[in-house]
Amino acid sequence: MVFQSVYYLNGGEGSRKSKRFYMGFSATLLALITIALACNVFFGQEMWIEHRDVEGGPAAFFAENIAAWYNTLGTAADVTANILGDGLMLYRCHVFWGHSSLAMGFPVLLYLASVAMGITTTIQSGLPGHNLFRGITVNFGIPWIVLTIVFNIIVTAMIAVRLLSMHSKVNRVVGEAMRKKYTGLLAILVESALPFTLLGVCYLATYIREIPESLAFADIWGAFVTISPQAIILRVAMGGAWTRETFNRLESGMEMSVMEGGGRDAHNEVEPDIKSHSSGSHV
Template identity: 50%
Template structure:
Protein backbone atom coordinates (compact mmCIF):
# COMPACT_ATOMS: atom_id res chain seq x y z
CA UNK A 1 0.00 0.00 0.00
CA UNK A 2 1.34 3.43 -0.95
CA UNK A 3 2.17 5.79 1.89
CA UNK A 4 -0.32 8.39 0.57
CA UNK A 5 -3.16 5.86 0.55
CA UNK A 6 -2.31 4.75 4.08
CA UNK A 7 -2.15 8.39 5.24
CA UNK A 8 -5.57 9.07 3.70
CA UNK A 9 -7.13 6.09 5.47
CA UNK A 10 -5.52 7.14 8.74
CA UNK A 11 -6.87 10.69 8.29
CA UNK A 12 -10.37 9.33 7.66
CA UNK A 13 -10.21 7.23 10.83
CA UNK A 14 -8.85 10.07 12.98
CA UNK A 15 -11.35 12.56 11.56
CA UNK A 16 -14.28 10.24 12.27
CA UNK A 17 -13.06 9.61 15.81
CA UNK A 18 -12.69 13.29 16.68
CA UNK A 19 -15.98 14.15 14.98
CA UNK A 20 -17.82 11.48 16.99
CA UNK A 21 -16.58 12.98 20.26
CA UNK A 22 -17.67 16.47 19.17
CA UNK A 23 -21.01 15.05 18.03
CA UNK A 24 -21.69 13.83 21.56
CA UNK A 25 -21.00 17.32 22.91
CA UNK A 26 -23.34 18.85 20.33
CA UNK A 27 -26.16 16.48 21.32
CA UNK A 28 -25.76 17.55 24.96
CA UNK A 29 -25.65 21.27 24.08
CA UNK A 30 -28.75 20.96 21.90
CA UNK A 31 -30.65 19.09 24.61
CA UNK A 32 -29.68 21.63 27.28
CA UNK A 33 -30.49 24.59 25.01
CA UNK A 34 -33.89 23.09 24.20
CA UNK A 35 -34.61 22.66 27.93
CA UNK A 36 -33.69 26.30 28.62
CA UNK A 37 -35.73 27.57 25.69
CA UNK A 38 -38.80 25.57 26.72
CA UNK A 39 -38.54 27.02 30.23
CA UNK A 40 -37.86 30.61 29.14
CA UNK A 41 -40.34 33.44 28.75
CA UNK A 42 -39.17 34.41 25.28
CA UNK A 43 -41.86 34.67 22.58
CA UNK A 44 -42.98 31.22 21.45
CA UNK A 45 -42.14 31.77 17.74
CA UNK A 46 -38.58 32.75 18.66
CA UNK A 47 -38.15 29.71 20.90
CA UNK A 48 -39.56 27.38 18.26
CA UNK A 49 -37.25 28.86 15.63
CA UNK A 50 -34.07 28.18 17.62
CA UNK A 51 -35.23 24.71 18.69
CA UNK A 52 -36.11 23.80 15.10
CA UNK A 53 -32.95 25.38 13.67
CA UNK A 54 -30.72 23.53 16.12
CA UNK A 55 -32.61 20.29 15.53
CA UNK A 56 -32.25 20.59 11.76
CA UNK A 57 -28.51 21.18 12.09
CA UNK A 58 -28.19 18.15 14.37
CA UNK A 59 -30.12 16.03 11.86
CA UNK A 60 -27.85 17.14 9.00
CA UNK A 61 -24.75 16.39 11.08
CA UNK A 62 -26.15 12.97 11.95
CA UNK A 63 -26.60 12.18 8.25
CA UNK A 64 -23.07 13.37 7.41
CA UNK A 65 -21.52 11.46 10.32
CA UNK A 66 -23.44 8.27 9.50
CA UNK A 67 -22.26 8.53 5.90
CA UNK A 68 -18.59 8.80 6.94
CA UNK A 69 -18.89 5.94 9.42
CA UNK A 70 -20.71 3.72 6.91
CA UNK A 71 -18.02 4.42 4.31
CA UNK A 72 -15.30 3.38 6.75
CA UNK A 73 -17.18 0.25 7.84
CA UNK A 74 -17.68 -0.90 4.24
CA UNK A 75 -14.10 -0.11 3.24
CA UNK A 76 -12.30 -1.66 6.21
CA UNK A 77 -14.60 -4.54 7.16
CA UNK A 78 -17.31 -5.58 4.74
CA UNK A 79 -15.38 -5.26 1.47
CA UNK A 80 -11.76 -5.16 2.53
CA UNK A 81 -10.99 -8.27 0.45
CA UNK A 82 -12.31 -6.81 -2.80
CA UNK A 83 -9.73 -6.49 -5.62
CA UNK A 84 -7.39 -3.65 -4.78
CA UNK A 85 -8.40 -3.63 -1.13
CA UNK A 86 -9.44 -0.46 0.80
CA UNK A 87 -7.55 1.98 -1.49
CA UNK A 88 -9.44 0.74 -4.54
CA UNK A 89 -12.74 0.88 -2.65
CA UNK A 90 -11.97 4.44 -1.50
CA UNK A 91 -11.31 5.65 -5.04
CA UNK A 92 -14.29 3.86 -6.59
CA UNK A 93 -16.95 4.82 -4.05
CA UNK A 94 -16.43 8.53 -3.35
CA UNK A 95 -19.40 9.18 -5.63
CA UNK A 96 -21.59 6.50 -4.00
CA UNK A 97 -25.09 7.73 -3.11
CA UNK A 98 -24.50 7.67 0.66
CA UNK A 99 -21.32 9.74 0.27
CA UNK A 100 -23.11 12.30 -1.91
CA UNK A 101 -25.98 12.36 0.58
CA UNK A 102 -23.53 12.98 3.42
CA UNK A 103 -21.73 15.70 1.47
CA UNK A 104 -25.05 17.39 0.69
CA UNK A 105 -26.02 17.31 4.37
CA UNK A 106 -22.66 18.75 5.39
CA UNK A 107 -22.83 21.60 2.89
CA UNK A 108 -26.45 22.35 3.84
CA UNK A 109 -25.41 22.64 7.50
CA UNK A 110 -22.58 24.96 6.49
CA UNK A 111 -24.95 27.18 4.50
CA UNK A 112 -27.34 27.42 7.46
CA UNK A 113 -24.47 28.24 9.82
CA UNK A 114 -23.14 30.98 7.56
CA UNK A 115 -26.66 32.39 7.28
CA UNK A 116 -26.98 32.52 11.07
CA UNK A 117 -23.56 34.18 11.42
CA UNK A 118 -24.56 36.79 8.84
CA UNK A 119 -27.73 37.52 10.81
CA UNK A 120 -25.80 37.71 14.12
CA UNK A 121 -23.34 40.15 12.54
CA UNK A 122 -26.29 42.26 11.41
CA UNK A 123 -27.76 42.26 14.93
CA UNK A 124 -24.49 42.98 16.73
CA UNK A 125 -23.84 45.93 14.41
CA UNK A 126 -27.16 47.48 15.36
CA UNK A 127 -29.12 46.28 12.30
CA UNK A 128 -26.94 48.28 9.92
CA UNK A 129 -27.59 46.74 6.53
CA UNK A 130 -24.57 48.34 4.82
CA UNK A 131 -22.21 46.43 7.11
CA UNK A 132 -23.27 43.02 5.77
CA UNK A 133 -23.53 43.84 2.04
CA UNK A 134 -20.11 42.41 1.09
CA UNK A 135 -20.41 39.32 3.36
CA UNK A 136 -23.88 38.67 1.91
CA UNK A 137 -22.51 38.70 -1.67
CA UNK A 138 -19.73 36.28 -0.67
CA UNK A 139 -22.31 34.10 1.09
CA UNK A 140 -24.35 33.83 -2.11
CA UNK A 141 -21.21 32.91 -4.06
CA UNK A 142 -20.17 30.20 -1.59
CA UNK A 143 -23.70 28.77 -1.60
CA UNK A 144 -23.63 28.52 -5.40
CA UNK A 145 -20.24 26.80 -5.40
CA UNK A 146 -21.35 24.31 -2.73
CA UNK A 147 -24.39 23.30 -4.78
CA UNK A 148 -22.23 22.86 -7.88
CA UNK A 149 -19.76 20.74 -5.91
CA UNK A 150 -22.50 18.42 -4.64
CA UNK A 151 -23.93 18.02 -8.14
CA UNK A 152 -20.52 17.27 -9.64
CA UNK A 153 -19.62 14.84 -6.83
CA UNK A 154 -22.67 12.74 -7.78
CA UNK A 155 -21.22 12.01 -11.23
CA UNK A 156 -20.04 8.35 -11.39
CA UNK A 157 -16.34 7.92 -10.51
CA UNK A 158 -16.16 11.57 -9.49
CA UNK A 159 -13.68 12.59 -6.77
CA UNK A 160 -14.14 15.65 -4.55
CA UNK A 161 -10.37 15.76 -4.10
CA UNK A 162 -9.59 15.87 -7.82
CA UNK A 163 -10.99 17.22 -11.09
CA UNK A 164 -13.98 19.52 -11.55
CA UNK A 165 -15.61 18.55 -8.24
CA UNK A 166 -12.41 19.53 -6.43
CA UNK A 167 -12.30 22.89 -8.20
CA UNK A 168 -15.87 23.62 -7.14
CA UNK A 169 -15.03 22.34 -3.65
CA UNK A 170 -11.96 24.54 -3.29
CA UNK A 171 -13.93 27.56 -4.53
CA UNK A 172 -16.69 26.81 -2.02
CA UNK A 173 -14.35 26.38 0.94
CA UNK A 174 -12.29 29.44 -0.04
CA UNK A 175 -15.40 31.63 -0.28
CA UNK A 176 -16.81 30.23 2.96
CA UNK A 177 -13.55 30.79 4.82
CA UNK A 178 -13.28 34.30 3.36
CA UNK A 179 -16.85 34.98 4.48
CA UNK A 180 -16.07 33.69 7.98
CA UNK A 181 -12.90 35.78 8.23
CA UNK A 182 -14.80 38.96 7.35
CA UNK A 183 -17.78 38.24 9.62
CA UNK A 184 -15.53 37.13 12.49
CA UNK A 185 -13.47 40.30 12.09
CA UNK A 186 -16.58 42.51 12.05
CA UNK A 187 -18.11 40.89 15.13
CA UNK A 188 -14.82 40.82 17.06
CA UNK A 189 -14.09 44.48 16.24
CA UNK A 190 -17.60 45.49 17.30
CA UNK A 191 -17.46 43.65 20.62
CA UNK A 192 -13.96 44.90 21.43
CA UNK A 193 -14.89 48.50 20.61
CA UNK A 194 -17.94 48.30 22.88
CA UNK A 195 -15.81 46.66 25.58
CA UNK A 196 -13.30 49.53 25.39
CA UNK A 197 -16.09 52.10 25.55
CA UNK A 198 -17.83 50.72 28.66
CA UNK A 199 -15.04 48.92 30.53
CA UNK A 200 -14.83 51.60 33.23
CA UNK A 201 -18.57 51.48 33.92
CA UNK A 202 -19.76 47.89 33.69
CA UNK A 203 -18.95 45.27 36.29
CA UNK A 204 -16.50 42.48 35.53
CA UNK A 205 -19.42 40.03 35.30
CA UNK A 206 -21.27 42.20 32.76
CA UNK A 207 -18.13 42.67 30.65
CA UNK A 208 -17.45 38.95 30.75
CA UNK A 209 -20.99 38.09 29.62
CA UNK A 210 -21.23 40.49 26.68
CA UNK A 211 -17.70 41.43 25.62
CA UNK A 212 -15.43 38.90 27.33
CA UNK A 213 -13.26 36.25 25.70
CA UNK A 214 -15.97 33.56 25.81
CA UNK A 215 -18.55 35.92 24.31
CA UNK A 216 -16.19 36.87 21.48
CA UNK A 217 -15.25 33.25 20.75
CA UNK A 218 -18.90 32.15 20.64
CA UNK A 219 -20.46 35.13 18.87
CA UNK A 220 -17.71 35.54 16.26
CA UNK A 221 -17.24 31.81 15.50
CA UNK A 222 -13.47 32.30 15.78
CA UNK A 223 -12.57 28.59 16.25
CA UNK A 224 -14.64 27.66 13.18
CA UNK A 225 -12.90 30.34 11.13
CA UNK A 226 -9.39 29.29 12.20
CA UNK A 227 -10.15 25.64 11.45
CA UNK A 228 -11.52 26.68 8.05
CA UNK A 229 -8.23 28.41 7.22
CA UNK A 230 -6.36 25.21 8.07
CA UNK A 231 -8.79 23.20 5.94
CA UNK A 232 -8.47 25.35 2.82
CA UNK A 233 -4.68 25.24 3.13
CA UNK A 234 -4.65 21.42 3.26
CA UNK A 235 -7.39 21.09 0.63
CA UNK A 236 -5.54 23.21 -1.94
CA UNK A 237 -2.31 21.26 -1.39
CA UNK A 238 -4.20 17.97 -1.65
CA UNK A 239 -2.46 16.44 1.34
CA UNK A 240 -4.10 13.42 3.07
CA UNK A 241 -4.70 15.25 6.36
CA UNK A 242 -7.29 17.39 4.55
CA UNK A 243 -9.70 14.49 4.99
CA UNK A 244 -9.48 14.63 8.79
CA UNK A 245 -9.54 18.43 8.93
CA UNK A 246 -12.55 18.55 6.60
CA UNK A 247 -14.54 16.11 8.72
CA UNK A 248 -13.79 18.02 11.93
CA UNK A 249 -14.52 21.33 10.21
CA UNK A 250 -17.91 19.94 9.19
CA UNK A 251 -18.78 19.20 12.84
CA UNK A 252 -17.70 22.71 13.87
CA UNK A 253 -20.17 24.03 11.29
CA UNK A 254 -22.87 22.66 13.62
CA UNK A 255 -21.11 23.22 16.96
CA UNK A 256 -20.70 26.96 16.28
CA UNK A 257 -24.41 27.81 15.92
CA UNK A 258 -25.31 25.46 18.77
CA UNK A 259 -23.09 27.55 21.06
CA UNK A 260 -24.80 30.72 19.85
CA UNK A 261 -28.22 29.13 20.46
CA UNK A 262 -27.06 28.14 23.96
CA UNK A 263 -26.21 31.80 24.66
CA UNK A 264 -29.62 32.82 23.34
CA UNK A 265 -31.32 30.22 25.53
CA UNK A 266 -29.29 31.38 28.54
CA UNK A 267 -30.35 34.99 27.92
CA UNK A 268 -26.81 36.32 27.42
CA UNK A 269 -26.61 36.50 23.63
CA UNK A 270 -26.59 39.83 21.84
CA UNK A 271 -29.98 41.10 20.69
CA UNK A 272 -31.25 44.24 19.01
CA UNK A 273 -31.55 45.94 22.39
CA UNK A 274 -28.26 44.88 24.01
CA UNK A 275 -26.14 47.82 22.88
CA UNK A 276 -28.80 50.41 23.73
CA UNK A 277 -29.27 48.75 27.13
CA UNK A 278 -25.52 48.89 27.82
CA UNK A 279 -25.37 52.51 26.65
CA UNK A 280 -28.30 53.50 28.88
CA UNK A 281 -26.64 51.76 31.83
CA UNK A 282 -23.42 53.62 31.12
CA UNK A 283 -25.17 57.00 30.92
CA UNK A 284 -27.22 56.30 34.03
CA UNK A 285 -24.17 55.24 36.06
CA UNK A 286 -22.16 58.21 34.80
CA UNK A 287 -24.97 60.61 35.75
CA UNK A 288 -25.36 59.02 39.18
CA UNK A 289 -21.62 59.25 39.75
CA UNK A 290 -21.59 62.95 38.86
CA UNK A 291 -24.54 63.64 41.18
CA UNK A 292 -22.82 61.86 44.07
CA UNK A 293 -19.70 63.92 43.55
CA UNK A 294 -21.68 67.15 43.63
CA UNK A 295 -23.44 66.11 46.84
CA UNK A 296 -20.15 65.18 48.53
CA UNK A 297 -18.59 68.51 47.60
CA UNK A 298 -21.60 70.56 48.77
Protein backbone atom coordinates in the same frame (compact mmCIF):
# COMPACT_ATOMS: atom_id res chain seq x y z
CA MET B 1 -25.63 20.85 23.43
CA VAL B 2 -28.97 20.60 21.64
CA PHE B 3 -30.71 19.18 24.69
CA GLN B 4 -29.07 21.84 26.88
CA SER B 5 -30.31 24.54 24.52
CA VAL B 6 -33.85 23.16 24.58
CA TYR B 7 -33.75 22.95 28.37
CA TYR B 8 -32.69 26.59 28.79
CA LEU B 9 -35.09 27.80 26.09
CA ASN B 10 -38.01 26.06 27.81
CA GLY B 11 -37.10 27.53 31.19
CA GLY B 12 -36.25 31.02 30.01
CA GLU B 13 -38.19 34.07 29.05
CA GLY B 14 -38.81 35.22 25.50
CA SER B 15 -41.37 34.84 22.76
CA ARG B 16 -42.72 31.42 21.89
CA LYS B 17 -41.93 32.06 18.22
CA SER B 18 -38.27 32.73 19.02
CA LYS B 19 -37.99 29.60 21.15
CA ARG B 20 -39.56 27.43 18.47
CA PHE B 21 -37.22 28.85 15.85
CA TYR B 22 -34.08 28.06 17.84
CA MET B 23 -35.38 24.62 18.83
CA GLY B 24 -36.20 23.82 15.22
CA PHE B 25 -32.84 25.16 14.06
CA SER B 26 -31.02 23.03 16.65
CA ALA B 27 -32.97 19.91 15.73
CA THR B 28 -32.20 20.48 12.05
CA LEU B 29 -28.48 20.82 12.71
CA LEU B 30 -28.54 17.66 14.83
CA ALA B 31 -30.32 15.74 12.07
CA LEU B 32 -27.88 16.95 9.42
CA ILE B 33 -24.72 16.07 11.36
CA THR B 34 -26.25 12.66 12.20
CA ILE B 35 -26.91 11.99 8.51
CA ALA B 36 -23.38 13.06 7.55
CA LEU B 37 -21.82 10.90 10.27
CA ALA B 38 -24.00 7.88 9.44
CA CYS B 39 -23.02 8.11 5.76
CA ASN B 40 -19.31 8.27 6.67
CA VAL B 41 -19.63 5.31 9.04
CA PHE B 42 -21.48 3.26 6.42
CA PHE B 43 -18.83 4.06 3.80
CA GLY B 44 -16.14 3.05 6.27
CA GLN B 45 -17.86 -0.26 6.97
CA GLU B 46 -18.19 -0.97 3.25
CA MET B 47 -14.58 -0.04 2.56
CA TRP B 48 -12.75 -1.54 5.56
CA ILE B 49 -14.95 -4.56 6.38
CA GLU B 50 -17.47 -5.67 3.76
CA HIS B 51 -15.29 -5.16 0.66
CA ARG B 52 -11.81 -5.18 2.08
CA ASP B 53 -10.77 -8.04 -0.21
CA VAL B 54 -11.53 -6.23 -3.50
CA GLU B 55 -8.69 -5.89 -5.95
CA GLY B 56 -6.54 -2.96 -4.90
CA GLY B 57 -7.87 -3.03 -1.33
CA PRO B 58 -9.67 -0.25 0.55
CA ALA B 59 -7.90 2.47 -1.44
CA ALA B 60 -9.31 1.12 -4.71
CA PHE B 61 -12.80 0.78 -3.19
CA PHE B 62 -12.57 4.36 -1.93
CA ALA B 63 -11.68 5.74 -5.37
CA GLU B 64 -14.38 3.67 -7.05
CA ASN B 65 -17.23 4.53 -4.66
CA ILE B 66 -16.48 8.04 -3.40
CA ALA B 67 -19.29 9.32 -5.66
CA ALA B 68 -21.81 6.77 -4.33
CA TRP B 69 -25.24 8.12 -3.41
CA TYR B 70 -24.67 7.82 0.34
CA ASN B 71 -21.46 9.85 0.13
CA THR B 72 -23.25 12.51 -1.90
CA LEU B 73 -26.01 12.51 0.71
CA GLY B 74 -23.43 13.02 3.47
CA THR B 75 -21.81 15.85 1.54
CA ALA B 76 -25.19 17.47 0.94
CA ALA B 77 -25.99 17.24 4.67
CA ASP B 78 -22.72 18.94 5.60
CA VAL B 79 -23.12 21.65 2.96
CA THR B 80 -26.69 22.31 4.10
CA ALA B 81 -25.52 22.58 7.71
CA ASN B 82 -22.79 24.97 6.58
CA ILE B 83 -25.35 27.13 4.78
CA LEU B 84 -27.52 27.25 7.89
CA GLY B 85 -24.56 27.91 10.20
CA ASP B 86 -23.23 30.74 8.02
CA GLY B 87 -26.76 32.11 7.86
CA LEU B 88 -26.86 32.23 11.66
CA MET B 89 -23.48 33.99 11.68
CA LEU B 90 -24.83 36.51 9.17
CA TYR B 91 -27.77 37.14 11.47
CA ARG B 92 -25.46 37.55 14.47
CA CYS B 93 -23.43 40.05 12.46
CA HIS B 94 -26.66 41.87 11.67
CA VAL B 95 -27.37 42.11 15.40
CA PHE B 96 -24.09 44.01 15.79
CA TRP B 97 -24.07 45.96 12.50
CA GLY B 98 -27.74 46.12 11.48
CA HIS B 99 -27.61 49.88 11.80
CA SER B 100 -25.28 50.03 8.76
CA SER B 101 -26.57 48.63 5.47
CA LEU B 102 -23.24 49.44 3.85
CA ALA B 103 -21.32 47.33 6.37
CA MET B 104 -23.66 44.36 5.85
CA GLY B 105 -23.52 44.45 2.04
CA PHE B 106 -20.21 42.62 1.55
CA PRO B 107 -20.92 39.75 4.01
CA VAL B 108 -24.29 39.18 2.32
CA LEU B 109 -22.65 38.92 -1.12
CA LEU B 110 -20.01 36.52 0.24
CA TYR B 111 -22.69 34.40 1.84
CA LEU B 112 -24.71 34.11 -1.38
CA ALA B 113 -21.58 33.23 -3.37
CA SER B 114 -20.63 30.59 -0.79
CA VAL B 115 -24.10 29.04 -0.96
CA ALA B 116 -23.93 28.86 -4.77
CA MET B 117 -20.48 27.24 -4.77
CA GLY B 118 -21.44 24.80 -2.02
CA ILE B 119 -24.41 23.55 -4.01
CA THR B 120 -22.31 23.34 -7.18
CA THR B 121 -19.60 21.35 -5.37
CA THR B 122 -22.15 18.89 -4.01
CA ILE B 123 -23.69 18.28 -7.42
CA GLN B 124 -20.27 17.92 -9.04
CA SER B 125 -19.06 15.46 -6.41
CA GLY B 126 -22.05 13.20 -7.04
CA LEU B 127 -21.49 12.78 -10.76
CA PRO B 128 -20.30 9.30 -11.85
CA GLY B 129 -16.54 8.94 -11.64
CA HIS B 130 -16.02 12.19 -9.76
CA ASN B 131 -14.21 12.59 -6.44
CA LEU B 132 -14.77 15.31 -3.87
CA PHE B 133 -11.06 15.25 -3.02
CA ARG B 134 -9.59 14.82 -6.50
CA GLY B 135 -9.86 16.11 -10.04
CA ILE B 136 -12.27 18.70 -11.39
CA THR B 137 -14.48 18.71 -8.28
CA VAL B 138 -11.62 20.28 -6.34
CA ASN B 139 -11.82 23.26 -8.71
CA PHE B 140 -15.31 23.90 -7.35
CA GLY B 141 -14.57 22.83 -3.79
CA ILE B 142 -11.67 25.24 -3.29
CA PRO B 143 -13.70 28.39 -4.12
CA TRP B 144 -16.51 27.17 -1.85
CA ILE B 145 -14.18 26.61 1.11
CA VAL B 146 -12.34 29.88 0.44
CA LEU B 147 -15.61 31.83 0.30
CA THR B 148 -16.84 30.20 3.51
CA ILE B 149 -13.55 30.91 5.29
CA VAL B 150 -13.36 34.52 4.06
CA PHE B 151 -16.99 35.03 5.03
CA ASN B 152 -16.34 33.74 8.55
CA ILE B 153 -13.12 35.74 8.90
CA ILE B 154 -14.85 38.96 7.88
CA VAL B 155 -17.89 38.32 10.08
CA THR B 156 -15.60 37.25 12.93
CA ALA B 157 -13.62 40.48 12.59
CA MET B 158 -16.76 42.60 12.40
CA ILE B 159 -18.25 41.00 15.52
CA ALA B 160 -14.96 41.19 17.42
CA VAL B 161 -14.47 44.85 16.48
CA ARG B 162 -17.99 45.66 17.59
CA LEU B 163 -17.54 43.81 20.88
CA LEU B 164 -14.23 45.53 21.59
CA SER B 165 -15.59 48.93 20.60
CA MET B 166 -18.32 48.47 23.19
CA HIS B 167 -15.82 47.55 25.92
CA SER B 168 -15.14 51.05 27.21
CA LYS B 169 -18.82 51.94 27.06
CA VAL B 170 -19.81 48.79 28.94
CA ASN B 171 -17.25 49.63 31.64
CA ARG B 172 -19.16 52.79 32.46
CA VAL B 173 -22.58 51.24 32.90
CA VAL B 174 -22.25 47.65 34.15
CA GLY B 175 -20.36 45.77 36.83
CA GLU B 176 -17.32 43.51 36.59
CA ALA B 177 -19.34 40.31 36.13
CA MET B 178 -21.29 41.76 33.23
CA ARG B 179 -18.13 43.12 31.57
CA LYS B 180 -16.59 39.65 31.61
CA LYS B 181 -19.80 38.15 30.32
CA TYR B 182 -20.21 40.44 27.35
CA THR B 183 -16.67 41.44 26.37
CA GLY B 184 -14.49 38.56 27.56
CA LEU B 185 -12.42 36.39 25.24
CA LEU B 186 -14.95 33.56 25.47
CA ALA B 187 -17.72 35.83 24.24
CA ILE B 188 -15.63 36.88 21.24
CA LEU B 189 -14.58 33.32 20.38
CA VAL B 190 -18.03 31.77 20.65
CA GLU B 191 -20.01 34.65 19.15
CA SER B 192 -17.70 34.82 16.14
CA ALA B 193 -17.24 31.04 15.67
CA LEU B 194 -13.47 31.47 15.52
CA PRO B 195 -12.64 27.73 15.96
CA PHE B 196 -14.64 26.92 12.84
CA THR B 197 -12.71 29.53 10.85
CA LEU B 198 -9.30 28.29 12.00
CA LEU B 199 -10.17 24.66 11.23
CA GLY B 200 -11.39 25.76 7.82
CA VAL B 201 -7.99 27.27 7.08
CA CYS B 202 -6.28 23.99 8.03
CA TYR B 203 -8.70 22.00 5.90
CA LEU B 204 -8.15 24.31 2.92
CA ALA B 205 -4.37 23.98 3.18
CA THR B 206 -4.59 20.18 2.92
CA TYR B 207 -7.47 20.17 0.42
CA ILE B 208 -5.59 22.30 -2.10
CA ARG B 209 -2.64 19.90 -2.01
CA GLU B 210 -4.99 16.90 -2.40
CA ILE B 211 -3.23 14.95 0.34
CA PRO B 212 -4.83 12.22 2.52
CA GLU B 213 -4.78 14.46 5.61
CA SER B 214 -7.56 16.49 4.01
CA LEU B 215 -9.94 13.61 4.82
CA ALA B 216 -9.26 13.99 8.55
CA PHE B 217 -9.69 17.78 8.47
CA ALA B 218 -12.86 17.36 6.40
CA ASP B 219 -14.41 15.26 9.19
CA ILE B 220 -13.35 17.66 11.96
CA TRP B 221 -14.36 20.77 10.04
CA GLY B 222 -17.62 19.09 9.05
CA ALA B 223 -18.38 18.50 12.74
CA PHE B 224 -17.75 22.15 13.62
CA VAL B 225 -20.11 23.15 10.83
CA THR B 226 -22.83 22.26 13.35
CA ILE B 227 -20.99 22.65 16.67
CA SER B 228 -20.18 26.35 16.17
CA PRO B 229 -23.73 27.55 15.41
CA GLN B 230 -25.07 25.30 18.16
CA ALA B 231 -22.66 26.95 20.61
CA ILE B 232 -24.12 30.33 19.65
CA ILE B 233 -27.67 29.02 20.11
CA LEU B 234 -26.71 27.65 23.53
CA ARG B 235 -25.37 31.08 24.54
CA VAL B 236 -28.58 32.66 23.33
CA ALA B 237 -30.62 30.15 25.33
CA MET B 238 -28.52 30.79 28.45
CA GLY B 239 -28.86 34.53 28.01
CA GLY B 240 -25.18 35.16 27.27
CA ALA B 241 -25.40 36.40 23.69
CA TRP B 242 -25.67 39.97 22.47
CA THR B 243 -29.00 41.08 21.02
CA ARG B 244 -30.44 44.32 19.71
CA GLU B 245 -32.10 44.78 23.07
CA THR B 246 -28.66 44.54 24.71
CA PHE B 247 -27.47 47.51 22.70
CA ASN B 248 -30.67 49.42 23.39
CA ARG B 249 -30.33 48.88 27.12
CA LEU B 250 -26.66 49.80 27.14
CA GLU B 251 -27.31 52.92 25.08
CA SER B 252 -30.11 53.91 27.43
CA GLY B 253 -27.75 53.39 30.35
CA MET B 254 -25.04 55.43 28.64
CA GLU B 255 -27.44 58.28 28.02
CA MET B 256 -28.51 58.09 31.64
CA SER B 257 -24.87 58.03 32.66
CA VAL B 258 -24.20 61.20 30.69
CA MET B 259 -27.28 62.92 32.11
CA GLU B 260 -26.45 61.98 35.69
CA GLY B 261 -22.71 62.45 35.51
CA GLY B 262 -21.86 58.79 34.84
CA GLY B 263 -21.65 57.75 38.49
CA ARG B 264 -22.78 54.71 40.43
CA ASP B 265 -26.43 55.65 39.94
CA ALA B 266 -26.24 54.85 36.22
CA HIS B 267 -24.64 51.49 36.97
CA ASN B 268 -27.34 50.60 39.45
CA GLU B 269 -30.09 51.50 36.99
CA VAL B 270 -28.74 49.60 34.00
CA GLU B 271 -27.35 46.36 35.36
CA PRO B 272 -30.64 45.01 36.75
CA ASP B 273 -32.29 45.58 33.37
CA ILE B 274 -29.60 43.62 31.56
CA LYS B 275 -29.67 40.82 34.12
CA SER B 276 -33.42 40.60 33.82
CA HIS B 277 -33.19 40.51 30.06
CA SER B 278 -30.39 37.95 29.98
CA SER B 279 -32.16 35.43 32.17
CA GLY B 280 -34.01 33.91 29.23
CA SER B 281 -33.90 33.53 25.48
CA HIS B 282 -33.53 36.25 22.91
CA VAL B 283 -34.74 37.15 19.46
